[in-house]
Amino acid sequence: MGWIDYGDYQDNKEEVERQIAARRERGDIFEAVQAPKGNKLATSFWGQAWQRHLEGYADYESRLPRGRSYLRQGKVYNLEIGAGEVTAEVVGSAIYDVIIKIKPLTAPHWQEIKGKCAGQVSTLLDLLSGKLGDGVLKVITDRETGLFPAPKEIKINCNCPDSAGLCKHAAAVLYGVGLKFDADPGLFFKLRAVNPEELLSLAADAVGKEPVAGSAAVISDDDIAGLFGIDMGEIPPNLDHL
Numbered sequence: 001m002g003w004i005d006y007g008d009y010q011d012n013k014e015e016v017e018r019q020i021a022a023r024r025e026r027g028d029i030f031e032a033v034q035a036p037k038g039n040k041l042a043t044s045f046w047g048q049a050w051q052r053h054l055e056g057y058a059d060y061e062s063r064l065p066r067g068r069s070y071l072r073q074g075k076v077y078n079l080e081i082g083a084g085e086v087t088a089e090v091v092g093s094a095i096y097d098v099i100i101k102i103k104p105l106t107a108p109h110w111q112e113i114k115g116k117c118a119g120q121v122s123t124l125l126d127l128l129s130g131k132l133g134d135g136v137l138k139v140i141t142d143r144e145t146g147l148f149p150a151p152k153e154i155k156i157n158c159n160c161p162d163s164a165g166l167c168k169h170a171a172a173v174l175y176g177v178g179l180k181f182d183a184d185p186g187l188f189f190k191l192r193a194v195n196p197e198e199l200l201s202l203a204a205d206a207v208g209k210e211p212v213a214g215s216a217a218v219i220s221d222d223d224i225a226g227l228f229g230i231d232m233g234e235i236p237p238n239l240d241h242l
């Protein structure tokens, strides 16, 4: 099957590249998700947890790997993460639109997670970098009751001919989401439509130095860049490489 897809792509490669060039000429952004070199895709706590979570489902197990090579080949473009939704364009034998809808956490579910984590997450930096105690890690990554969505909560749509279930384009996008979390772990909470600061306990007291009440949990982009500097260094910024 793989070689046929590859052949299709080769046959249509020029046409697809012509379309991309035409769109760029019109001023459209067409930006590839850059995968790091090396064996691992995601490198951060949230990126890896996302990947591990999805790979643990039998529904996805056989189909996900095809997405890895697609992502590595730089075929995922314009990946955007919103509340409960991921959109991207994937280049195969045509340019396909992938829309992945993820059911938001219900209020009682979020409340339950907050209750279980109460008093155990001191700062947003700890949370976003995954520097968490075993108890919190267990709560967050629990397959049934944690923060990550189950396949039944994930609705995948791709306009390719192989759109039943998880096609390789959508699989590539799911892996791409993990890379986005590497660069900005806050996007995980955006996707789940919850405010990560609600998981913090006594954040202001714990940091203690902020002059303005309630601002202790707010960290600047520079802090994040510093924190994730090593990982970000391994992931080149998005570059137009075609």
Ligand SMILES: [Zn+2]
Pocket (backbone or CB within 6 Å): 096, 158, 159, 160, 161, 162, 163, 167, 168, 169, 170
């Ligand atoms: Zn598809």
